[in-house]
Amino acid sequence: MLIAGSIIVLIIAGYGGLTLALRNNPHAVLDTVDRIVGPSNSVAQVHEASTGADPQQRVLVHRAGKTExxxxxxxxxxxxxxxxxxxxHYGFAARSFAEEGFIVVLGGYRLGERGRYPAMLEDTAAAVAWVHQNITEHGGDPxxxxxxxxxxxxxxxxQVALEPRWLETAGVPSGAVRGVIGLAGPYDFYPYDSASTEATFGSVGAGxxxxxxxxxxxxxxPLLLVxxxxxxxxxxxxSRALAxxxxxxxxQAETLFLPDGDHNAPLLALANPWRRDPTVRNRVIAFLRDKAKVSVPVQPQTP
Structure with a gap:
């Protein structure tokens, strides 16, 4: 009875800890779960670089080990x-696509007061510029x-893909960006009607x-909006308005709407074990391959 009670206490404590972790840092938990329950692969972070003075202004480069x-x-x-x-905390997204033959770069940008419009766009463009200038060193095509x-x-x-000035100012050629994938994005929210948009855009007079x-x-x-x-x-x-x-x-704008999906559903679909429903991931991969003209590797036939 004492052992059974101890097990119950540990389960409750573990559940409580998981609940707290999910509340405080859900994407870190998601990344950990994906790493534990997902199939092993050779995808790893191979480089980290700063794109500005703020700690959030950085890029993390991921690739699979045997890809050429x-x-x-x-x-x-x-x-x-x-x-x-x-x-x-988004290594699950990197693993999801790097194993399919892509270099994946996770980008950061200034947050809160330091990241008010247009700082987040400047930082996004700076990250893309870093990729265009440096990704050949890691096997990527600029x-x-x-x-x-x-x-x-x-x-x-x-925004940086549609409004040309951001990438132009950062020195990224217009033809270098082949496509954009937006998951549960806000694209038409003026006048501002939430605390986050008012703080980020309204407080600096953006219209x-x-x-x-x-x-x-x-x-x-081309856009793919999920x-x-x-x-x-x-x-x-x-997404309907932007498309x-x-x-x-x-x-060109493609859309994928998930009948039962909430705000996090398109992102969750990139991580294990939720990848079991391949709808989102397959559609994104198909879009990437089509626009990049990447052929699917031919699998050797077994006798």
Whole structure:
């Protein structure tokens, strides 16, 4: 009876610790779970570099050990309402795509007061510029760069891809970015109606010019926008509005809506064991391969 009671106490304590960890740092927990329960692979972080004076201004380069370059590159930015988040906790996203033949760079940007508009866009563009200038040293192709992000990170990549001045100022050629993947991103949220958007944009007087939906253009990189229909934090109308604006302008925009998905569903689908539903991951990989013109390796036939 004493042993059984001790086991119950340990289970309760473990559950309580997991619950607290999920509340305080859910993406770090998600990364840990993915690393533990996912299949072993050779994907590893091979480099870290600073892109500015702030500790959050950095890039983390991941690649699989046996892949041969030059490989297309996915630069992925975390969410967190422009107030919190750390690229270090998104290793699950790097493992998800690096094992498919991509170099994956996790990018960081200034947060909170230091990251108010347009600082997060300057930092996003600086990270892309670092990739364009340096990724050949790690087996990447600087002319086949993709941008991706979740939530606030999806806003960042959509805005810098659609409004040309950010990448132009950073010295990134217009043709280097081959496509953009936005997961549950806010693209049409002016006038500001939340504490996070008011703090990040309204407090510095940003207006309609800060909205990706207002920069739709025919020659923008193709977009893939993924959104959960049950997302109450960032409404799915954001992805619908941006896709419609880009298409009306003559550009390319694909969408994937998850009928039962909430705000985190598109991101969760990249990590084990939630990868068992391959809908999101397969669609993103297909988009990347199509726009990068990456062929699927031919598997040797067994007799």
């Amino acid at each position: 370059g030059p490989l297309p590159v996915l630069v992925f930015f975390h969410g967190g309402s422009w107030a919190h988040g750390d690229p270090q 002319e086949r760069i993709f941008l991706g992000g979740h939530s606030a990170g999806a806003y960042n990549v959509a 309609a010019e800060s909205q990706p939906v207002n920069h739709a253009r025919a020659d923008a990189p 959104h959960g229909e049950q997302d109450t934090l960032v409404k799915p109308r954001n 419609a604006a880009v298409e009306d302008a003559g550009g």
